[in-house]
Amino acid sequence: MTKKRNGNNGNTEGLKRLLVKFVGGEKEPQEVLIGPGTTTADLLRELDLNTNNFSLGKGQADEVFGADEALYPQLDDGGLVYASSQVIAGQ
Amino acid sequence: MGLFTNLTKKFKKKPVVRVITPQQPKPRIVQPDNTPLYVKRGWAKNGNTYHGYYRTRYGAFRGEITRRGDKFNVYIFKPPVEQIKKHSRWPCFHQGRNDKWRIALARNPNDGDISAIIIYVERIIIESFTR
Secondary structure (H helix, E strand, O other): OOOOOEEOOHHHHOOOOEEEEOOOOOOOEEEEEOOOOOEHHHHHHHOOOOOOOOOEEOOOOOOOEOOOOOOOOOOOEEEEEEEEOOEEEEO | OHHHHHHHHHHHHOOOOOOOHHHOOOOOOOOOOOOHHHOOOOEEEOOOOEEEEHHHEEEEEEEEEEEEEEEEEEEEEOHHHHHHHOOHHHHHHOOOOOOEEEOEEEEOOOOOOHHHHHHHHHHHHHHHHHH
């Protein structure tokens, strides 16, 4: 289900509403609206998060979105995404 | 008869009637749970050290993460070595004593969030089994 026209908040038709939670729990969860074509990097930038330092996922370890991956087709309206810091193993 | 009628009238109780005005149920706004992921996953903090399990569909592996300022020492006990050997991050696993392996990090979470480390190690385990 996607958002229909809302007189108070402008036209949100075709947008999906998501809740972004931060895995560390130190930042408050944020609601966002995304349109078709929105990538992980677009959303992170909108949240003032450095795209090199953060990633988005569905909360499970194997469900992390790539930086250029389009989020819109992969998430449902009212869905939940998790933002977490980038960690890289290295010697 | 007249006396009985008078007494009945005198002691006749008035029925108790109370009109309850219907109240609109107050909307309950449920706030999203903001518990850190490491707490939800059952990791416990003891000083600067966290203990818990890296949980994947391929098994749960005991872990330990120690914080030293903005750096983290990450350990896993009895990891699935045969699988992880196939992973590109295998050289970052260093065997210590008693099946305790250290996972060297090139990049630590910049917000000091150990939940990100837990997710990352779980991802390596999952990738090791699926590649």
